[in-house]
Amino acid sequence: MAHEGKGTGGLDTTATPGSLGAGQPSHPIGTAPEAAFGEVPEAFSPREMDAPLHAKRMIVNMGPSHPAMHGVTRAVVALEGETIADMKLDIGFLHRGFEKSCENATWTQCFPYTDRLNYISAIMNNTGFALAVEKLCRLDIPDRAKYLRVVGSEIHRICDHLTLVSAMGLELGAMTVFLYGIEARDLLWDRLAELCGARLTSSYCRIGGVSRDAPEGWIEKTTASLDRVNELVGEISGLLTRNRIFLDRTRDTGKVSREDAIDLGFAGPCLRASGEPYDIRKAAPYLVYDRLDFDIPVGEHGDNFDRYLVRMEEIRQSDRILRQCFQQMEPGEIAVKDFHYVLPPKPQVYGTIEGLMAHFKLIMDGIQVPAGEAYSYTEAANGELGFYVVSDGGGRPYKLGLRAPGWPMLAALPYMVKGSLLADLIPTFDSINMIGGEVEQ
Amino acid sequence: MPYHLPQDKPVSLRERLYLSEAIRGLRILTSHFVRNFFFTRETNPDILARSRKLSLNATLAYPEEKVPYPPGYRGLHRLVPREDGKPRCVACYMCATACPAQCIYIEAGELDGDPIEKYPTQFIIDELRCVVCGFCVEACPKDAIRMDSGEHSPPTYERSQQVWDIKRLLRGTPVSYQYDPWLRRGASSIPEDKLAEMRANARPFHTVATDEYAQTPGFSVKALAAEARARAEAKK
Ligand code: SF4
Ligand code: SF4
Numbered sequence: 231m232a233h234e235g236k237g238t239g240g241l242d243t244t245a246t247p248g249s250l251g252a253g254q255p256s257h258p259i260g261t262a263p264e265a266a267f268g269e270v271p272e273a274f275s276p277r278e279m280d281a282p283l284h285a286k287r288m289i290v291n292m293g294p295s296h297p298a299m300h301g302v303t304r305a306v307v308a309l310e311g312e313t314i315a316d317m318k319l320d321i322g323f324l325h326r327g328f329e330k331s332c333e334n335a336t337w338t339q340c341f342p343y344t345d346r347l348n349y350i351s352a353i354m355n356n357t358g359f360a361l362a363v364e365k366l367c368r369l370d371i372p373d374r375a376k377y378l379r380v381v382g383s384e385i386h387r388i389c390d391h392l393t394l395v396s397a398m399g400l401e402l403g404a405m406t407v408f409l410y411g412i413e414a415r416d417l418l419w420d421r422l423a424e425l426c427g428a429r430l431t432s433s434y435c436r437i438g439g440v441s442r443d444a445p446e447g448w449i450e451k452t453t454a455s456l457d458r459v460n461e462l463v464g465e466i467s468g469l470l471t472r473n474r475i476f477l478d479r480t481r482d483t484g485k486v487s488r489e490d491a492i493d494l495g496f497a498g499p500c501l502r503a504s505g506e507p508y509d510i511r512k513a514a515p516y517l518v519y520d521r522l523d524f525d526i527p528v529g530e531h532g533d534n535f536d537r538y539l540v541r542m543e544e545i546r547q548s549d550r551i552l553r554q555c556f557q558q559m560e561p562g563e564i565a566v567k568d569f570h571y572v573l574p575p576k577p578q579v580y581g582t583i584e585g586l587m588a589h590f591k592l593i594m595d596g597i598q599v600p601a602g603e604a605y606s607y608t609e610a611a612n613g614e615l616g617f618y619v620v621s622d623g624g625g626r627p628y629k630l631g632l633r634a635p636g637w638p639m640l641a642a643l644p645y646m647v648k649g650s651l652l653a654d655l656i657p658t659f660d661s662i663n664m665i666g667g668e669v670e671q
Numbered sequence: 672m673p674y675h676l677p678q679d680k681p682v683s684l685r686e687r688l689y690l691s692e693a694i695r696g697l698r699i700l701t702s703h704f705v706r707n708f709f710f711t712r713e714t715n716p717d718i719l720a721r722s723r724k725l726s727l728n729a730t731l732a733y734p735e736e737k738v739p740y741p742p743g744y745r746g747l748h749r750l751v752p753r754e755d756g757k758p759r760c761v762a763c764y765m766c767a768t769a770c771p772a773q774c775i776y777i778e779a780g781e782l783d784g785d786p787i788e789k790y791p792t793q794f795i796i797d798e799l800r801c802v803v804c805g806f807c808v809e810a811c812p813k814d815a816i817r818m819d820s821g822e823h824s825p826p827t828y829e830r831s832q833q834v835w836d837i838k839r840l841l842r843g844t845p846v847s848y849q850y851d852p853w854l855r856r857g858a859s860s861i862p863e864d865k866l867a868e869m870r871a872n873a874r875p876f877h878t879v880a881t882d883e884y885a886q887t888p889g890f891s892v893k894a895l896a897a898e899a900r901a902r903a904e905a906k907k
Contacts, residue, residue: 339771342804406700413729424741433804455719468699474689477682507673528673539676579812581850586812593769593810
């Protein structure tokens with residue numbers, strides 16, 4: 231592998247390369263951190279970690295509740311002076327049993343669970359899951375529903391990237407950036423509340439379409455909001471992009487080369503920042519992405535600064551996509567007219583026996599998804615969001631698997647920061663945009 | 672087409688000198704500061720509608736100023752009453768079945784002298800368990816539960832106060848439709864004159880598309896309105 235010897239776990243080929251704990255016997259959480267690093271059993275001797283220590287290492291616990299460790303992630307860092315000699319990640323504080331919970335719910339009831347994966351960009355998760363099930367059902371949804379899903383996803387992509395950029399600014403000392411970014415994000419969330427009835431937990435998609443149509447005048451309002459967001463993004467960019475302090479802290483830190491990024495399983499903005507022009511929206515267009523004209527920004531160095539720039543550019547590209555969608559969208563159905571999948575319109579439920587029966591069947595038994603398995607992969611804000619669903623022909627998922635977009639990046643974090651300063655951990659952790667909800671499921 | 676990042680250029684001498692870039696950044700900040708400091712903040716709760724000619728302040732002084740929730744916002748539940756004060760609910764358990772959080776508890780009772788026969792003697796929603804997904808509203812075949820109250824569940828000191836029972840849930844404007852069984856067949860439990868009044872107030876729904884239906888998935892208000900228009904056109 232290209233990074234042979236760099237990560238301490240590189241010896242254990244079955245483990246995630248670079249993760250420190252690879253191949254080591256697990257130790258219970260909460261034992262003294264020294265035990266995790268210092269006394270490695272003799273049996274594991276041919277490891278870098280066992281090399282005689284040239285200085286007394288200091289073990290620092292970052293997190294689980296540390297302002298820079300978004301959500302609750304615990305990073306145990308072994309420091310030599312101010313250099314990170316080793317790092318170990320301890321995740322799972324936000325584990326909720328997503329997959330198993332979904333297997334106990336009907337297909338429709340899974341949507342609220344998917345909302346809470348990446349809670350900053352819920353509609354993208356909704357879309358990914360809906361696409362997986364529709365793949366199983368061989369269902370083609372109406373055009374307007376496709377556009378609405380793309381619109382929701384792209385607004386949420388902007389929100390997600392804004393959150394990352396502002397949090398990165400905040401944690402590097404630029405509080406103003408955070409305020410501007412959150413102001414912009416709030417504007418968009420207000421529009422989403424008008425679209426789907428909630429700011430965060432949208433539950434917007436349904437199998438076979440979306441739950442609501444855009445209200446009257448929403449497109450104009452959203453366009454106006456996007457204009458405002460552009461202004462604010464311009465100001466954020468003015469404050470950060472050529473800012474010497476920001477440049478010094480992000481340039482050449484957390485570097486991942488193109489080969490390593492591919493080896494480590496990166497996807498999404500982090501992979502593109504390393505120079506690989508891979509975007510699922512282009513490589514395997516889903517929904518209506520093949521009808522939209524947009525470009526993929528690609529970085530060169532794969533450092534934190536490139537990851538930041540890729541996000542800023544993607545905000546602009548999403549803005550382009552949204553405006554095109556608004557032009558191309560035509561009035562029409564927002565869900566398939568098949569009562570095996572979609573609840574009948576209320577007047578039919580209230581007024582006709584067929585409607586009522588279909589309604590009761592759908593609620594009580596759930597959608598009867600044909601037996602089989604399917605994997606849907608979509609480009610979420612942080613990378614490839616994969617849903618693997620298995621159906622036994624019943625109303626509930628037989629098995630559901632999730633490929634969390636943020637996971638490969640998080641797993642590579644120890645590899646990325648090893649040998650750098652402790653201060654570099656912060657921008658690196660920010661720029662991979664770890665979202666506890668999706669990584670820890 | 673992939674393209675390279677436009678701003679990823681090496682640090683120029685000007686930037687390395689630090690001061691000029693710092694001043695440029697300060698200009699952005701100062702412009703915000705001066706405008707926000709010398710001009711008063713607008714209090715329009717709709718941030719987007721605020722004019723940004725003078726103050727750029729987007730703050731909302733929350734408890735005093737509140738943003739009204741948009742129509743269709745999933746707020747606190749209510750059980751929709753009929754005009755005679757009884758719930759529209761027929762205790763069919765659809766909402767409890769659809770609820771992914773399993774936070775609805777219903778006990779059914781019998782209603783004498785009313786064609787709906789069944790009604791909830793107890794209807795409890797645990798707002799702490801509720802994930803505010805709105806599935807109960809979609810699942811109700813009687814339009815008996817709604818989340819259109821335009822408020823969120825108020826904070827309380829005790830958990831038990833977040834468990835809403837039928838006494839607190841049954842509120843808001845009553846709703847009747849012309850096809851409602853108690854209006855079509857009459858109900859001995861409702862006085863004749865009241866029934867006549869209710870019939871007069873009842874709304875048709877077949878071709879008229881209103882926003883409240885927008886809570887149903889697969890239901891396009893606009894499409895329905897267009898259909899109705901087309902039918903009217905065809906009649907002429
Ligand atoms: S909103 Fe969702 S979670 Fe809450 S009561 Fe209704 S169905 Fe249950
Ligand atoms: S509120 Fe509606 S769905 Fe729930 S029991 Fe009553 S009638 Fe049935």
